[in-house]
Amino acid sequence: MASHIVGYPRMGPKRELKFALESFWDKKSGAEDLEKVATDLRASIWKQMSEAGIKYIPSNTFSYYDQVLDTTAMLGAVPDRYSWTGGEIGHDTYFSMARGNAIVPAMEMTKWFDTNYHFIVPELAPETKFSYASHKAVSEYKEAKALGVDTVPVLVGPVSYLLLSKAAKGVEKSFSPLSLLPGILPIYKEVVAELKAAGASWIQFDEPTLVKDLAAHELAAFSSAYAELEPTLSGLNVLVETYFADVPAESYKTLTSLSGVTAYGFDLVRGTKTLDLVKSAGFPSGKYLFAGVVDGRNIWADDLAASLSTLQSLETVVGKDKLVVSTSCSLMHTAVDLVNETKLDSEIKSWLAFAAQKVVEVDALAKALAGQKDEAYFAANAAAQASRRSSPRVNNEEVQKAAAALKGSDHRRATTVSSRLDAQQKKLNLPVLPTTTIGSFPQTVELRRVRREYKAKKVTEEEYVKAIEEEIRKVVKIQEDLDIDVLVHGEPERNDMVEYFGEQLSGFAFTANGWVQSYGSRCVKPPIIYGDVSRPKAMTVFWSKMAQDMTPRPMKGMLTGPVTILNWSFVRNDQPRFETCYQIALAIKKEVEDLEAAGIQVIQIDEAALREGLPLRKSEHAFYLDWAVHSFRITNCGVQDTTQIHTHMCYSNFNDIILSIINMDADVITIENSRSDEKLLSVFREGVTYGAGIGPGVYDIHSPRIPSTEEIADRVNKMLAVLDTNILWVNPDCGLKTRKYAEVMPALTAMVNAAKLIRTQLASTK
Numbered sequence: 127m128a129s130h131i132v133g134y135p136r137m138g139p140k141r142e143l144k145f146a147l148e149s150f151w152d153k154k155s156g157a158e159d160l161e162k163v164a165t166d167l168r169a170s171i172w173k174q175m176s177e178a179g180i181k182y183i184p185s186n187t188f189s190y191y192d193q194v195l196d197t198t199a200m201l202g203a204v205p206d207r208y209s210w211t212g213g214e215i216g217h218d219t220y221f222s223m224a225r226g227n228a229i230v231p232a233m234e235m236t237k238w239f240d241t242n243y244h245f246i247v248p249e250l251a252p253e254t255k256f257s258y259a260s261h262k263a264v265s266e267y268k269e270a271k272a273l274g275v276d277t278v279p280v281l282v283g284p285v286s287y288l289l290l291s292k293a294a295k296g297v298e299k300s301f302s303p304l305s306l307l308p309g310i311l312p313i314y315k316e317v318v319a320e321l322k323a324a325g326a327s328w329i330q331f332d333e334p335t336l337v338k339d340l341a342a343h344e345l346a347a348f349s350s351a352y353a354e355l356e357p358t359l360s361g362l363n364v365l366v367e368t369y370f371a372d373v374p375a376e377s378y379k380t381l382t383s384l385s386g387v388t389a390y391g392f393d394l395v396r397g398t399k400t401l402d403l404v405k406s407a408g409f410p411s412g413k414y415l416f417a418g419v420v421d422g423r424n425i426w427a428d429d430l431a432a433s434l435s436t437l438q439s440l441e442t443v444v445g446k447d448k449l450v451v452s453t454s455c456s457l458m459h460t461a462v463d464l465v466n467e468t469k470l471d472s473e474i475k476s477w478l479a480f481a482a483q484k485v486v487e488v489d490a491l492a493k494a495l496a497g498q499k500d501e502a503y504f505a506a507n508a509a510a511q512a513s514r515r516s517s518p519r520v521n522n523e524e525v526q527k528a529a530a531a532l533k534g535s536d537h538r539r540a541t542t543v544s545s546r547l548d549a550q551q552k553k554l555n556l557p558v559l560p561t562t563t564i565g566s567f568p569q570t571v572e573l574r575r576v577r578r579e580y581k582a583k584k585v586t587e588e589e590y591v592k593a594i595e596e597e598i599r600k601v602v603k604i605q606e607d608l609d610i611d612v613l614v615h616g617e618p619e620r621n622d623m624v625e626y627f628g629e630q631l632s633g634f635a636f637t638a639n640g641w642v643q644s645y646g647s648r649c650v651k652p653p654i655i656y657g658d659v660s661r662p663k664a665m666t667v668f669w670s671k672m673a674q675d676m677t678p679r680p681m682k683g684m685l686t687g688p689v690t691i692l693n694w695s696f697v698r699n700d701q702p703r704f705e706t707c708y709q710i711a712l713a714i715k716k717e718v719e720d721l722e723a724a725g726i727q728v729i730q731i732d733e734a735a736l737r738e739g740l741p742l743r744k745s746e747h748a749f750y751l752d753w754a755v756h757s758f759r760i761t762n763c764g765v766q767d768t769t770q771i772h773t774h775m776c777y778s779n780f781n782d783i784i785l786s787i788i789n790m791d792a793d794v795i796t797i798e799n800s801r802s803d804e805k806l807l808s809v810f811r812e813g814v815t816y817g818a819g820i821g822p823g824v825y826d827i828h829s830p831r832i833p834s835t836e837e838i839a840d841r842v843n844k845m846l847a848v849l850d851t852n853i854l855w856v857n858p859d860c861g862l863k864t865r866k867y868a869e870v871m872p873a874l875t876a877m878v879n880a881a882k883l884i885r886t887q888l889a890s891t892k
Contacts, residue, residue: 127449127496129488130182130416131175132332132367132391133280133456135481136189137643138167139463147190147647150217151225157217164188168266172275174482179489182328182365182416185270185277186263187456190217191224191646192238193332194245194290197282198223201313202259205233205249205294215259224646226829231800234292235645235828237738239334239370241423241459242652242694244645248291250303258313264320271325279321283333283366284314284355285347290335304347311351315358328363330391336381337371337397339744345380356386365416367391369455370423371742372399375407382410389414394436395421395454401436405443415444418454420487425460425640425654425696427479428487430507434494441495451492457481460696461640473517474635474656476510514656515700522632522658529708537756537763538791543818546793547853549767554680554727558888559842559856559881560611562821564774564796565623565684565730566861567601567616568870577621594619595672602676604871608878612680612728615673617863623686623732624694628653630665631713634695645828648864654696655706661713664720671724683721683729687773688714688757693735704753711760718762722769730772731761733790734860737780751786758790770794776823776860781809784816794819798859800826800841810848820849823859824877830865832872838880851888856881 137143146163149155168188175183189196199220204210207230210219224246226232234247263279270277284307291303321329333348352359352366364387373381373392378400381390392400394417409415417440419433441449463482467475479487490503514520539546573593580590601616620626628634634653641649666683674681688710697703714731721729736758741750762771773790776798780787787795799807799822810816824841825833838856845854856877862870 127446127451127492128181129179129492130278130391130450130452131180131184131457131485131488132369132418132422132453133184133187133458134171134175135458135460135462135643136167136187137462137641137649138163138170139466139639141641141649143167143190144647144649151221151647160190160217164190165269168269169273172270172273172277175485176275178485179493180485182450183270183275183277184280184330185266186280187458188266190220192243192245193280193282194248194287195220195224196260196262197287198246198248199260200258200263200317201287201310202257203248203250203254204259212257213259214261226826226831228831231826231831232829240738240740240742241370242642242644242650242735242738243459245290248287248303249294250288250291250306251294251297252301252305254294254306254309256306256309256313258316261320263317264324267321267326268324276325276327278328278330278365279326280330280332280367281314281317283331284310284351285344286333286335288347289344304344307347307351311354314355318355318358318362322362326362328365329359330365330367332367332369333381334367334369336366336368336377337373337393338742339374340377345376348380348384352384352386359386363388363414365389365391365414367416368397369393369418370396372397373403374743375403378403378407382413387413389416389450391416391418391452393418393454395419396423397454401440404440409444412448413444414448414450415440416450416452418452419491420451420453420484421699422453422455422457422484423459424699425478425480426699427477427483427507427510428491429511430487430491430494430504433491437491437495446495449495451488451495453484453488457484458643460484461637461642463639466639467637469638471635473513473519474654477514477656478654480640517657520657520698520700522660525658525660525709525712528712529705532708532712532760537759539759539763539765539767541767543791543793546767546770547819550727550770550793553768554612554770556611556680558851558885559854561856561878561881562610562612562682562796563605563614563858563874564861565614565617565682565732566620566863567604567614567618568865568867569618569621569863570867573597573618574621577619594669598669598673599676602673602681606677606679608874609882610679610874610878612682613673613677614682614684615669617684617861619669622650623861624691625651625653627665627686627691628655628695630663631659631661631710633657633659633709650694652695655692655698657698659706659709659713661716665717667717667720667724670721670726674726680728681726682772683718683726685714685717685721685729685731685761687731687733687736688761689739689754690733690735693739704757707753707757708760711757714761715764719764722765727768728770728772729762729765730774731758731792732774733758734774734776736775737783740783747783751783755786755789758792772796774860784809784814788816788818792818794821794855796821796855796857797823799823800859807844807848816849817853819853819855821855821857824856824880825858825873827858827860827862827865827873830869832869833876835876835879835883838877839883842880842884846884
């Protein structure tokens, strides 16, 4: 029985690639150093899977930024502003597209389906010319082969690539990137031909858009694309991989009828209805089924007995020799190796499996199907599953009762947002176009050292508090000197916005090295929610009150919202997600009320990941948005009208959920806007009325590029064309943690100057 891994984490067990990328970007090391780190990591990954017994090992899943940008490079689809003149795309052009440079901005970045991973959105136009400009897929296949590992090269499928693309700025609305399919297929043919010539016997096309609601013409594009590719694919085994959700019935029919395709990969963890389709609608005779039974998106050990039962039921449908055990999706969405967790609680650790352990699970299931079941391994797994189900650490009756009591109320504040804004303005006395930032300020090497030494008990609590107080004082003075209106304390006590809160809530566990890539070199360490959630004591009041006492200006209390904590954690899979979210909401509600009691007049409850959790199928949107929006309202339903509630969202397409955003009933929302070509503003041009305060981001903080005053003023004027002056705020796209002060200071100066310039212009027209 064969085994397969869809993809594997890239950063390395100790984030080796992250540090190599950042050293390269800072010009502290050269391309040779970066490439050596990458080569060593790839070799280690291939060796690990080979030694574990995996038959179908992926290649070309490694990336310096993301796999969609790699495909853009492969196709030579470089926007004109990067002045690429042809030939093999090098690091300068590649990273300029991802991060921008001193002259031009980066391409748009958005979430990869409903994960916390991001990708760079291709910008296409009718006149886009394609050429084979990156040979990465072929060179990585050859690299693995030279090490004695025959891999399955992985390509983002041609139709999914186009469906994930956007029309370039200024292109007619009627243009569809899908119309460029005839233009990109010749490049795919070249790549496939080179892979065949290099000795590849299998190739994997990732076509995850097949799990979405697709129109008839979009499904037809899959049929025509693979029919066109069929002659080139001849002689190869071709796997089309899907993941993240069920494959709808019509898409299943299209997929299993594709020309030249040998095998189909399905996510059977999040796609249980697909399992029913395979059994009821039939499966093509003689084809392979790559059964994704091991969860690639969570860190819980697989229930091996349950997965084995599922696989055995599939054997009767597809045949024993055509069934391949696989992960549900790429393992890049989980942490790397549990072996690195030397301090994790032993009981909780027994419930977990990271990427390295999931590889072993896949192999164990394949061997069990082949009659070589490791009885001891399966018995230990069954014991861990039973331990988790019965552990008193998981269940808290008091928390469960409080969450159950939420039913029957919508937890909406008693007065309208317009009346609340009037009350808040009388108290806060803010100018027109008030300026603020999103929360964090740059995290310096010294700041990280202090936090690290405090955790290691190398400095006393008194020394730690003094160091953080000095940092807060510095950040407050910077903002006052810049003349920002509503201040933040900069979050110097926090390494990560979710981890910080999770460490202070019950029901959470934390890893030392459970890093997961979010985008580029940015890694996060998601908390593990293993049990019922509650707040034992105040979490942020001490620091927020300290900061407010340093300034007469309003100081935001900074919290992470329940939906974002949920979506940016590894969540328990033994109860519905909404039940866990309601528990978190009640914990945050207590913190909001304590901040208000401490004199904090502006409280920001970030819901950066609300859109991210939206199900991929439209039929499931309403249920999710109902409980997600309700969870946010629970957190602040008890505050006074004069307490201003902010929220923040970033790097997703919000236009399709704007009515739910309004339904959150926040007083002010700050939202990513600049990197997406101000796409958000179109919803207001189309007639949506928004009465609360709103701050569409005026510059992109994920790029080192520094905007000018004139550029920001131009953006603000575009906003004023569709939004009322009295509700518009001026702020960056997101927090400033990932930037350097040398970038932050001139950018914020330009932002404040732009706001003042337009205030003057507005005053002169009265």
